Amino acid sequence: MFTRNLYSIARYTRGLATHATSIGRVPAVLHLKSGESFVGRSFGAETSTYGETVFSTSITSYTESMTDPSYRGQILVFTTPLIGNYGVPLNKTPIDGQDVGVYLESEGIQCSAIVVADVAERFSHHRAVESIASWCKRYNVPGITGVDTRAITRLLRDQGTTLGRLAVGEDAHAALPKDDEYWDPAQENLVEQISTKQPYVLNPTGDIKIAVIDFGAKANILRSLVRRDAAVTVLPWNFDFNTVRDQYDGLFLTNGPGDPRHCMEAALHLRRTLQEWSKPVFGICMGHQVIGMAAGLDAYRMTFGNRGHNQPVLALASSGSIKAGRVYVTSQNHQYALKLQDPFPAGWEPFFINCNDSSVEGIKSTADSGKKVWGVQFHPESAGGPLDTIEMFTDFLTECRAHKMEFGLNPQEVMGETNVEPALAFTAAARRVAVAA
Ligand SMILES: NC(=O)CC[C@H](N)C(=O)O
Numbered sequence: 384m385f386t387r388n389l390y391s392i393a394r395y396t397r398g399l400a401t402h403a404t405s406i407g408r409v410p411a412v413l414h415l416k417s418g419e420s421f422v423g424r425s426f427g428a429e430t431s432t433y434g435e436t437v438f439s440t441s442i443t444s445y446t447e448s449m450t451d452p453s454y455r456g457q458i459l460v461f462t463t464p465l466i467g468n469y470g471v472p473l474n475k476t477p478i479d480g481q482d483v484g485v486y487l488e489s490e491g492i493q494c495s496a497i498v499v500a501d502v503a504e505r506f507s508h509h510r511a512v513e514s515i516a517s518w519c520k521r522y523n524v525p526g527i528t529g530v531d532t533r534a535i536t537r538l539l540r541d542q543g544t545t546l547g548r549l550a551v552g553e554d555a556h557a558a559l560p561k562d563d564e565y566w567d568p569a570q571e572n573l574v575e576q577i578s579t580k581q582p583y584v585l586n587p588t589g590d591i592k593i594a595v596i597d598f599g600a601k602a603n604i605l606r607s608l609v610r611r612d613a614a615v616t617v618l619p620w621n622f623d624f625n626t627v628r629d630q631y632d633g634l635f636l637t638n639g640p641g642d643p644r645h646c647m648e649a650a651l652h653l654r655r656t657l658q659e660w661s662k663p664v665f666g667i668c669m670g671h672q673v674i675g676m677a678a679g680l681d682a683y684r685m686t687f688g689n690r691g692h693n694q695p696v697l698a699l700a701s702s703g704s705i706k707a708g709r710v711y712v713t714s715q716n717h718q719y720a721l722k723l724q725d726p727f728p729a730g731w732e733p734f735f736i737n738c739n740d741s742s743v744e745g746i747k748s749t750a751d752s753g754k755k756v757w758g759v760q761f762h763p764e765s766a767g768g769p770l771d772t773i774e775m776f777t778d779f780l781t782e783c784r785a786h787k788m789e790f791g792l793n794p795q796e797v798m799g800e801t802n803v804e805p806a807l808a809f810t811a812a813a814r815r816v817a818v819a820a
Contacts, residue, residue: 406504406516410555411527413458413498416546416565419538422555423529426502427519431554433566434458434495436547438536439716440691444767445515446471449497449524450488452577452599453668453716455640456568458547460498462536467503470511471518480586481610488601488766492522493577493640495568496549498535502528525551543686544718569684569718573641574598574669578620589614591783594624594631596649598639598669603766607776608635613783621648625655633663633783636670638762643672643682643719650676663755663782665775668717671758675721675746679728685742688718692768695738696761702734702747703778710738713761714768720760721746735759755782 411425415436438460439448445466448454474490476482497519506514519526527549539545546565550557577599586609593613595605598620608615616631618624624634634656639646646669654677657664666674672682694715701707721743727733730752734745737760744761748754757779763772 406502406528409552411525411549411551412555413527413530413535414548414550414559415535415538416560416562417538417542420559421498421527421530421535423527425525425551425555426516426528427497427526428523429552430523430525431548431550431552432458432495432525433546433548433560433564435568435718436460436498436535436539436545437688437690437718438462438532438539440693441714441767442692444692445497447488447603447767448716449492449494450474450485450490451601451638451716452489452493453601453638453640454494455573455577455599456571457494458496458498458549459494460532460535460539461500462532464500464532465503466497466499466501467515468506469508470506471513471515472508472510473512478585480588480612481606483585483602483605483609485602488603492519492524494524496524497526498530498532498549499526499528500530500532502526525549527551540687544688568640569642571641572645574620574639574646577640579617580619582616582618582622585609585615585617586612587614591632591780591787592616592630593633593635593780593783594618594627595635595637596620596622596624596670596673598637598646598649598673600637600639601762601764601766603764604635604637604667607764607773608780611776611780613780620646621652623652625652625659628656628660628662631662632787633665633779634660635779636664636666636673636758638667638716639669642684643669643676646673647676649673653677657754657756661753661755662786663779664757665779666758667762667764668760671745671760672719672721674756674758675743678731678746680724680731680743680746681722682719683722685718685720685740687740689715689737689740689742690717691715692765694761696735696744697738698735698745699733700747702757703781704774705734705772705778711735711761711771712769713744713763713772714765715761717760730754735761755786 409425734747745759748756
């Protein structure tokens with residue numbers, strides 16, 4: 384008992400002791416392209432940046448959101464007023480059949496900047512090793528605190544996602560940026576920047592071989608596959624899977640940042656896969672949008688993106704653990720969606736619909752199409768957010784295993800050929816380094 388108390392005191396004081404930051408001294412201003420400015424104080428890196436200003440209604444998991452590659456290029460406003468109170472954990476895990484090398488969602492902070500009402504100067508958590516301010520500083524990401532995030536959110540909620548500038552230090556006193564100075568991440572292929580450059584393998588001894596197309600994968604997607612004993616080969620976003628598809632039992636398409644229409648090349652590769660290959664395919668968020676584009680649906684930019692961990696979606700069809708007519712609470716982070724069209728392309732049907740804005744939340748191949756393909760706009764892997772739909776990973780791998788049982792081994796395995804898959808080993812060097820770009 385005594386030891387435990389000492390331990391908690393030590394944890395608490397570590398939070399106090401390691402927190403000598405400069406919060407309060409350096410001015411910062413958040414400018415929106417629509418003309419509004421919000422004056423506050425800087426924390427983290429003392430550098431200015433541009434980005435797309437978005438808000439998230441999640442009340443926890445700021446560490447997971449900030450390391451989610453889908454937030455790349457975005458100035459992230461947290462509607463929860465107090466951010467940073469549980470600090471930041473050590474972002475490392477072993478690489479084995481249970482884990483993928485990082486504890487958070489990627490190796491570093493992905494968003495351009497963060498905006499909070501009240502950054503916690505003290506933190507306390509048994510896993511915490513540093514404050515959010517020192518973490519932001521290490522990754523050269525600026526933050527602003529002391530601004531009215533309710534007012535910012537109401538603006539964004541009325542006018543939609545808006546380009547912004549976080550001006551820090553001297554820049555905070557500079558003239559307002561001109562309209563054409565605002566950097567628009569939607570114009571760039573952010574996936575190209577973040578996707579792995581080299582293929583790599585996780586959990587090579589897994590019983591089922593899954594290829595993952597990496598548009599900017601959250602680590603929990605990869606964890607959710609390897610923890611269900613899949614051997615996972617991660618491939619660059621524009622890799623033509625058709626050249627290696629005979630070696631795999633299933634295909635997975637990940638989340639990723641930016642406009643999915645920059646990934647048309649991937650959609651065209653996938654269109655051929657879907658025409659010629661009958662094994663299961665599953666996509667999340669960007670992956671779902673790419674599946675939709677391959678199926679002939681259009682993707683569009685929403686005025687109001689969905690970001691938060693409390694998005695209700697209604698299942699329109701039953702499949703595996705998902706039951707038609709049920710509402711699932713989901714984690715989301717997207718600005719684009721697939722257009723609902725009537726009729727849907729032949730062989731496809733809507734799977735989920737968003738209960739708030741009626742946007743398409745999922746599509747699937749129809750029962751009579753002879754295919755097993757699912758795409759969901761939300762994040763079943765959570766991290767952060769609810770686990771309502773986590774069993775979709777089990778459903779996908781169950782289908783892959785069933786297909787393997789029914790149709791037997793892959794051609795190479797039957798012929799006793801050496802495995803010619805392009806990915807040889809998982810190495811630290813092969814993983815993307817989040818801060819490089
Ligand atoms: N989380 C994601 O994969 C987001 C997909 C896409 N970048 C969008 O904003 O809609």
